[in-house]
Amino acid sequence: MNGLPVIDMKAINKTFPGVKALENIDFRVQENEIVGLVGENGAGKSTLMKVLIGLYREDNGEIILRGEKVIIGDPREAAQMGVGMVFQEGCLLPNLTVAENLFLCQEHIFRNKGLLSVSEMIKVAEQQLKRVELEVNPRAYVRDLTQACRQMVEIVRLLWLSSISGVENPVLILDEPTTVLVSNEIERLFSILRHLKKETSIIFISHRLEEVVELSDRVVILKDGKKIAELPRDDAQIRKIQMLMVGHELAEEYYKESEQTQPGREKVIEVEGLEIRGKFEPADFSVRSGEIVSLVGVLGSGKEEVCRCICGVLRADAGKVKINGKEIKIDSPKDAIRAGIGYIPSDRRDEGLALQMDVMSNISLIVLRDMIRAGFLQVAKERKETSFWVEHCRIKTPSLKTLCNNLSGGNQQKIVLAKWLAARVKVLILDHPTRGIDVGAKEEIYRRIRMLASEGMAIILMSDTLEEDIGLCNRMLIMKDGKITGEISCPVEDKPTPVDIISYMV
Amino acid sequence: MRKKRVVVKDGLNIRERIGRGFRYIISHSVFGPITALILVSLVFIVGTGGSFLSLKNLQNILSLGSILAMTVFGSSLVILMGAIDLSPEGVIALCAVIGGLIMKNERTVVDVGFWAIPIVMMVGAGTGLINGTINTKLKVPSLITTLGMWFAALGIAVIFSGGSTNPIMDSRLQVLANGSLFGIPYITMVTICVFIVLAIIEKRTAIGKYIFAIGGNEILAKQVGINVERVKVIVFSIAGSLYGMTGFFLVARLLSANPTISRGILFPAITATVVGGTALSGGIGGVVNALIGAMTVTVLRSGMVLMNISPYVQGAVNGVVLILAVTITMDRKKISIIK
Numbered sequence: 001m002n003g004l005p006v007i008d009m010k011a012i013n014k015t016f017p018g019v020k021a022l023e024n025i026d027f028r029v030q031e032n033e034i035v036g037l038v039g040e041n042g043a044g045k046s047t048l049m050k051v052l053i054g055l056y057r058e059d060n061g062e063i064i065l066r067g068e069k070v071i072i073g074d075p076r077e078a079a080q081m082g083v084g085m086v087f088q089e090g091c092l093l094p095n096l097t098v099a100e101n102l103f104l105c106q107e108h109i110f111r112n113k114g115l116l117s118v119s120e121m122i123k124v125a126e127q128q129l130k131r132v133e134l135e136v137n138p139r140a141y142v143r144d145l146t147q148a149c150r151q152m153v154e155i156v157r158l159l160w161l162s163s164i165s166g167v168e169n170p171v172l173i174l175d176e177p178t179t180v181l182v183s184n185e186i187e188r189l190f191s192i193l194r195h196l197k198k199e200t201s202i203i204f205i206s207h208r209l210e211e212v213v214e215l216s217d218r219v220v221i222l223k224d225g226k227k228i229a230e231l232p233r234d235d236a237q238i239r240k241i242q243m244l245m246v247g248h249e250l251a252e253e254y255y256k257e258s259e260q261t262q263p264g265r266e267k268v269i270e271v272e273g274l275e276i277r278g279k280f281e282p283a284d285f286s287v288r289s290g291e292i293v294s295l296v297g298v299l300g301s302g303k304e305e306v307c308r309c310i311c312g313v314l315r316a317d318a319g320k321v322k323i324n325g326k327e328i329k330i331d332s333p334k335d336a337i338r339a340g341i342g343y344i345p346s347d348r349r350d351e352g353l354a355l356q357m358d359v360m361s362n363i364s365l366i367v368l369r370d371m372i373r374a375g376f377l378q379v380a381k382e383r384k385e386t387s388f389w390v391e392h393c394r395i396k397t398p399s400l401k402t403l404c405n406n407l408s409g410g411n412q413q414k415i416v417l418a419k420w421l422a423a424r425v426k427v428l429i430l431d432h433p434t435r436g437i438d439v440g441a442k443e444e445i446y447r448r449i450r451m452l453a454s455e456g457m458a459i460i461l462m463s464d465t466l467e468e469d470i471g472l473c474n475r476m477l478i479m480k481d482g483k484i485t486g487e488i489s490c491p492v493e494d495k496p497t498p499v500d501i502i503s504y505m506v
Numbered sequence: 507m508r509k510k511r512v513v514v515k516d517g518l519n520i521r522e523r524i525g526r527g528f529r530y531i532i533s534h535s536v537f538g539p540i541t542a543l544i545l546v547s548l549v550f551i552v553g554t555g556g557s558f559l560s561l562k563n564l565q566n567i568l569s570l571g572s573i574l575a576m577t578v579f580g581s582s583l584v585i586l587m588g589a590i591d592l593s594p595e596g597v598i599a600l601c602a603v604i605g606g607l608i609m610k611n612e613r614t615v616v617d618v619g620f621w622a623i624p625i626v627m628m629v630g631a632g633t634g635l636i637n638g639t640i641n642t643k644l645k646v647p648s649l650i651t652t653l654g655m656w657f658a659a660l661g662i663a664v665i666f667s668g669g670s671t672n673p674i675m676d677s678r679l680q681v682l683a684n685g686s687l688f689g690i691p692y693i694t695m696v697t698i699c700v701f702i703v704l705a706i707i708e709k710r711t712a713i714g715k716y717i718f719a720i721g722g723n724e725i726l727a728k729q730v731g732i733n734v735e736r737v738k739v740i741v742f743s744i745a746g747s748l749y750g751m752t753g754f755f756l757v758a759r760l761l762s763a764n765p766t767i768s769r770g771i772l773f774p775a776i777t778a779t780v781v782g783g784t785a786l787s788g789g790i791g792g793v794v795n796a797l798i799g800a801m802t803v804t805v806l807r808s809g810m811v812l813m814n815i816s817p818y819v820q821g822a823v824n825g826v827v828l829i830l831a832v833t834i835t836m837d838r839k840k841i842s843i844i845k
C-alpha cells in the first residue's frame with residue numbers, strides 16, 4: 001500500500017435522535033484495495049457508507065478524497081467524484097432498457113443536433129458492459145435481467161459515471177451484494193471484482209464472513225458505531241472477526257447444544273401423504289412436542305413447498321395434516337392459524353410484519369378477535385397482553401406505539417415471533433430465521449428457539465447453512481427432488497457432520 | 507392482451523433473431539393492443555355487413571379518432587409518470603370557448619385567424635402549468651389537483667361563454683374540419699404530425715426517458731438526479747397544450763364554441779389510455795399505445811352506433827371494456843395494495 005489513500009475519512013461523527021450512530025470513525029481506503037467492512041446490524045456500516053456517498057451529512061469530521069477535502073452533497077455528486085454504492089435493493093429502473101439505465105441523467109453526452117443518438121448510446125453501452133465481461137443486450141429491459149446481471153449493470157454505471165468525470169481509480173461500495181446471488185454467481189462476481197481491483201478500490205460489506213475473508217485485503221470491524229479493529233488479510237480469521245464483532249468470546253457451543261431437550265411423547269403434528277403434484281411427492285412425517293425437526297435440501301428440493309403447504313399458503317392435492325391427533329383441513333393460512341400452526345417467513349419485511357403499524361397492533365393482529373367484546377375492541381386487554389409478550393421476548397422498543405419500521409431487524413424478527421406466541425400456536429415453522437442477521441443476533445435467536453422447544457413447541461426449521469441445521473435440530477429430514485430421501489437423528493452427543501448429509505442431498 | 511413474456515438468457519433474447527419492426531411491436535407491449543384493435547374492427551366489419559368499411563365511415567372514424575387521440579396523447583403522458591389527469595374536460599372547454607372568442611365570431615370583433623391555435627395551446631399549457639405546480643410544490647395528489655382544475659376551468663369557460671353557444675364565421679375552419687387529402691382528413695394529418703413530434707420527444711430526448719423513469723420508480727429517479735418536479739410540471743403543461751389543440755379541433759368541427767363541447771371526453775380518454783396498453787401504475791406504454799388506444803375506442807364507439815346498438819348497452823360495453831383493459835394491462839407485481 002503506497003501513496004495517498006483514495007478515501008480518508010477522519011473522525012466522523014453522526015448522531016441520530018437518541019442514537020450515536022458513528023463515533024470518531026477513521027476509515028481509509030488505498031488504491032487498488034478491497035476493504036471488507038463488517039459489523040453487527042446497527043454497528044454503523046451502512047451509516048458510514050451513506051455519509052461517504054452524501055445520503056447523510058456527518059455531524060463533524062472530514063472526508064478527504066485523493067488528498068482534497070470535499071463535501072459530498074448527494075449520491076450523484078459522489079459518483080462524479082468517483083465514489084458509488086450498489087445498494088442491496090438495487091437502483092435500476094426495471095421499465096427502462098440497460099442502456100437507458102446506464103446513462104440516465106447523463107443523456108446530454110449523447111446529444112446530437114438536439115436529439116439523443118440511440119445508436120451511440122447502444123455502442124457505448126456495449127463497450128462499457130464489456131469491461132466486466134457482461135453479455136447483456138443493452139436494448140434488453142432491466143426487468144428481464146437476473147439479479148446478478150442487474151448488479152453488474154449497476155457497477156458498470158458507477159464506473160462509467162466516474163470515468164466521464166475524469167476520475168481515476170474510483171471507489172465501489174457493495175452493500176451485501178451476495179445475499180441475492182446463488183453460488184456460481186457469487187464466484188463470478190468475485191472474479192470480476194478481483195479483475196476490477198486493478199483500476200478501482202472496493203468496499204465490500206457482507207454478513208458472510210467467509211466471503212469477506214476470501215475477498216478482502218483488509219477487514220475493518222465496526223461495533224456500536226465505533227471502529228473496533230482493522231485486520232490485514234493474513235490476520236483475518238473468521239473466529240477472530242466474530243469475536244471482535246460480538247465483543248466477547250462466542251460461547252463454545254454456538255448452537256446451545258446443551259440446551260437441546262428430549263422431545264415429548266405426543267406427536268403434535270402429523271403429516272400423512274401430503275402432496276402437490278409436480279412440486280413434491282407424498283410426504284409423511286411427524287414432529288413431537290419440544291422437538292426441532294430440520295428440513296434440509298438444495299433449492300428446488302421441495303422443502304419450501306412442503307412448509308408453505310402445511311401453513312396453508314399452497315393448497316395440497318392430497319394427504320392430510322393432523323394436529324394433536326385430530327385431522328384438520330387447511331385451505332388457507334387462516335385455517336392453519338386456527339389449528340395452531342405458525343409460520344415465520346424469511347422475508348419479514350414483506351410477509352411477516354405490517355411495517356407501517358405499531359408494535360402493539362402487530363403483536364395482537366392474530367388474536368384481535370379474542371379481544372373483542374360486544375363488537376368493541378378492549379384496548380386495555382390488548383395493551384396488557386401485548387406488553388407481556390414484549391417483555392417475554394425482550395423486544396427493545398421505546399413504546400408499544402412505535403412503528404415497526406423504526407425498529408432494528410432483530411427486533412422486528414422478535415415481534416414476528418411474539419405475534420405467534422400470543423396466538424398460542426403449537427407448531428412453528430421457521431423459514432430461514434437467521435437470514436441477513438449478524439452473529440450476535442443469531443445467538444439470541446438460537447437461544448430463543450431452544451427456549452421455545454423446552455416449552456413444548458414443535459418446530460419445523462429450514463435454515464441457511466447445514467451447520468446451523470445440524471447444530472439446532474433433534475432430527476433431520478432430507479429432501480431431494482420433491483421426495484423425503486432420508487432421516488437422520490442429531491442427538492447432542494452424536495451430531496453428524498455436513499459431509500455425511502450432503503451425500504444424501506445430491 | 508397480456509404483455510408477452512420473452513425468454514431471456516442473460517439478457518440475450520429471442521428478440522435478437524426477429525426483424526426489427528416486429529421486435530418493436532412485441533417489445534413495447536404494443537402487440538396486445540394492436541390485436542385488440544384488429545379484433546374489434548373485424549367484429550364490426552362482419553357485424554355491419556361491410557358498411558363499416560365505407561370510405562365515409564372510415565374517414566369519420568379517422569377524424570373522430572384523431573381528435574380523441576390528441577387528448578389521449580396528453581392524458582397518457584401524465585399517466586406514464588404514474589400520476590393522473592382528470593382535467594381534460596374542463597381545460598378543453600375553456601380552450602374551446604377562448605378559441606371561439608378570438609376567431610371570427612358573432613360575439614367579439616377579434617379575429618386572429620389560425621393564430622388561435624398557438625393561443626389556445628398556450629392557454630391549455632397554462633392550466634397544465636398550474637396543475638403541475640400545485641401537484642409538485644404544494645404536494646397535492648394529482649387526482650385532486652386535476653379534479654379541481656376540471657371544474658375550475660369548466661366554470662371559467664361557462665363565465666366566458668355566457669352560458670350559450672358562440673357561432674364561428676371563419677369558413678376556413680370548415681375546410682380544416684371536413685376536408686381531406688387523398689382521402690385522409692386534414693385533422694388526422696395534424697394529429698400524425700403531433701404524434702411524430704411526441705414520439706421523438708419520447709425516444710430521443712432526455713425528458714422522454716425521465717417520464718418513464720419517474721413512472722418506473724419516482725424515488726430512484728430522484729436519487730439518480732432527475733429533477734422530478736420540473737419534469738412533472740413540463741409534462742402537465744405539454745398535456746394541457748394538447749388539450750388546447752383538441753379544443754380547437756372540436757370548435758372547427760362544430761363551427762361554434764360552447765362550454766359543453768367537451769362533455770364526456772374524459773371517460774373515453776382514460777379508456778383509450780389503458781386499452782392502448784399504458785399501465786395506470788406508470789412506466790409502461792407510450793405515445794404509440796395512446797394512438798392505438800384512441801383508435802380502438804373510436805372504432806368501438808362508432809361501430810356500435812353503426813350497428814344501431816342501444817345507447818344504454820353502449821354505455822355498459824364502454825364500462826366493461828375499461829375495467830377489462832385495466833385488469834389485463836395492470837402490472838400487479840408492482841401493486842400489492844389496492845386503494
